[in-house]
Amino acid sequence: MxxxxxxxxxxxxxxxxLVFGGTVLLTPGVTSLPIERQAQLLELVRKFDRFTxxxxxxxxxxxxxxxxxATRYFFxxxxxxETGRFASPDPADPTVTQRVMTIMRADEY
Known part of the structure; x- marks a missing residue:
């Protein structure tokens, strides 16, 4: 592989x-949404499959x-x-890599 x-x-x-292998960060543009909308956004991220x-x-x-x-978001x-301070030496190796996923409004990028 x-x-x-x-x-x-x-x-x-x-x-x-969204629970194993890393950390999820939400920007203020996301945390300011009502909790129901945050849940909808997380579900859209989880199911995203339109990679091009x-x-x-x-x-x-x-x-x-x-x-x-009608608002664009990025993840x-x-x-x-492992310390979260420096780039991973090998992103293909989960034993030396901490993944951080940031979910943000597009205008926060």
């Missing part, structure tokens, strides 16, 4: 489950764009080392 396929699989698993060359040029499923109530995944 190539590193890209491993990274994609790890990213998809984390994004779909335009939004996923490296094939890692680490970025997506979603619309909710992106970043890879940190």
């Amino acid at each position: 190539t590193d890209t396929i491993k990274i994609r699989s790890l990213n998809d698993s984390f994004r779909q489950i 060359l335009g939004n996923d040029p490296h094939g890692e499923h680490d970025f997506g764009s979603i619309e909710l109530d 992106r995944l970043d890879y940190y080392d």
Whole structure:
């Protein structure tokens, strides 16, 4: 299995489950939404499957764009080392990588 396929699989698993393998950060534009809308947005992120060359040029499923109530939102995944201070030495290796997914309004990017 190539590193890209491993990274994609790890990213998809984390994004779909949202509890194992990393941390989810919500920006103020997301946390200011009513809790019901936040839940809807998280569900849209979990189910997102419209990856294209335009939004996923490296094939890692680490970025997506979603619309909710006529507002555009992004999610992106970043890879940190175990301490969360530096870039991961190998994003394909979950034993040395902490995934951080940030969900934000597009105008917060």
